[in-house]
Amino acid sequence: MKVAVLDIKGKDTGRKAELSDSVFGIEPNEHAVYLDVKQFLAHQRQGTHKAKERGEIAGSTRKIKKQKGTGTARAGSIKSPVFRGGGRIFGPRPKDYSQKLNKNLKRLARKSALSIKSKENAIIVVEDFDFDTPKTKDFVNVLKSLGLENKKSLIVLGDSNKGVYLSSRNFKGSDVVTNSGLSTYKILNASSVVLLEGSLEGIESNLNNK
Template sequence: MAQINVYNKEFQEIDKIEIRDDIFNIEPNMDVLYRYVDMQLTNKRAGTASTKTRAEVRGGGRKPWPQKHTGRARAGSIRSPIFRHGGVAFGPKPKEYHKSLNKKMKKLALKSALSVRFRENNLIILDDLKFDNPKTKDMKEVLNKFGIENKKVLIVLPYKEEGYKNVKLSAKNLPQVKVLIADNSGQNKKNIDGLNVFDLINNEKIVLTREMVNKIEEVIG
């Protein structure tokens, strides 16, 4: 099993822990990574774009001018797509966009994304990260001590507790920082729906707490 350093908020190394090679150090499957990200982005599409066809636009009940002897092209309705304010030919209509992957592929994609970040040395493990009050200044201090203030950072926390919520609020005004609390309303402590491949790939530095590592290994191991 691979080992990784554990730090406190002051960026002081306080421990080493072993992480499972079958989760954090596998050979990344780039095809499954692509499929997972494609599924995430596709499922975010609202599918509400809509245009009116010639049958739906207003007006055009009668023939606009005689068929012959006007010198103009024949026309049967001003609702034709060739006229201004006419209907739209082949325009978008409401559509449901949905893709899915089986559980095995989802787990493989998460393992691949975590392994990519671990092999790049972009995975940071903290003993814990809680704030007594939500303050952007406190979050900036942590980022500065770790030297990642100019990086895109993803912080993943395990439970919905007051201290963790304060961390999330402290990062709200920092556009390069995203905080996920991987908990489903406290109903199922094993649920890590908040952790996803797109955020792992879209952010350069990944910060996990020691408890979050245990949770990941328990759920997707």
Template sequence: MAEAIFYRSDGNPGEKVKLPDQLFSAEIKEAVVHQYVKTYLRNQRQGTHSTKTRAEVSGGGSKPWRQKGTGRARAGSNTSPIWVGGGVTFGPRPRDHRSSLLKKMKRAALKSAFTDKSNQGKIAVVEVPILEQPQTRVMAEFLGKLNLLDKKVLLLVEGRDENLFKSCNNIKNLRYKRAMLANCYDVLNAEYLLISPPALESLREVYSE
């Protein structure tokens, strides 16, 4: 059974916490993870890349010079793709890059990512400091006590806390996210994963089947 160290809000370690096997001791499916990451990154693309064809660029109209007698190569339009400033042949056009994955595949990818982090010993359960107002210093000191201030950290919490969100948002390598919105890419992209007890319980309930 997978375990993680529990850290209090003052940064002091407590007893180890058992992690749900269905999430943190699952089979690692590399092919599914690979497919998920490719799909996720593809869906981040705006798809607004565009070039102008010879019909869209400025110019055209009359023939640049007569067909014969100049000694120059014949030309019919200054919008030709072989001219500087002319149109582009087979250039990129706006398109939708979105693709989808089955729900089972998304879940399998997330479980694989969680299990990989657990196997590396890079998961901790933390009691998140309670903030009455945004205080970046408090969160920075908390991470410092865990020796994670210069590491890429993903903090998973149960619900949105505006004060906590603003405090985390000011720290370069710390990302705050609700546990139910976590995905495989987020987990893999972080060096360390911090989970609050309520968030861990929510994950346990949702992924219990």
């Protein structure tokens, strides 16, 4: 599948980029996509939630009232969960939410996501570019030229590009990753995926590697 290569002003350069059918033209596997997105979202959870139980509350251990004759339920500690300031019953504890997926399934999920975007004509190939000085304004101008200023976009770089990355940090509507940092969630979360020419070889190599 061939796609026109644009420059940073959104104009056709007259060149075509070849997108591999084995990455951008497969039949999407929805279950693989579901599992990979589920894992990505699970990994965003810190799992540091914690509430103190009665054994962790600071307070007196004396018996607060006599056992019988009060007309109320017996009580042995001010730290009891039934009292205000006492410990919490079955409170949250730290937990690891990470999930394990094998590499082949993750590759299949990412190829499926890219194929979905390809079928939606939501993939744009742009010639490699850089900024001499990181400026958010310059980055926004590139998005304007590509018609993506008011849309969620994912910019995929071939290698680490400090100028483009720093220029994009203050712009909330776009995410910039290298070809090795692609994730199924980020691909699907973007309305358009912008691939720099230098990223194509790395994407196909990473996703077809066995």
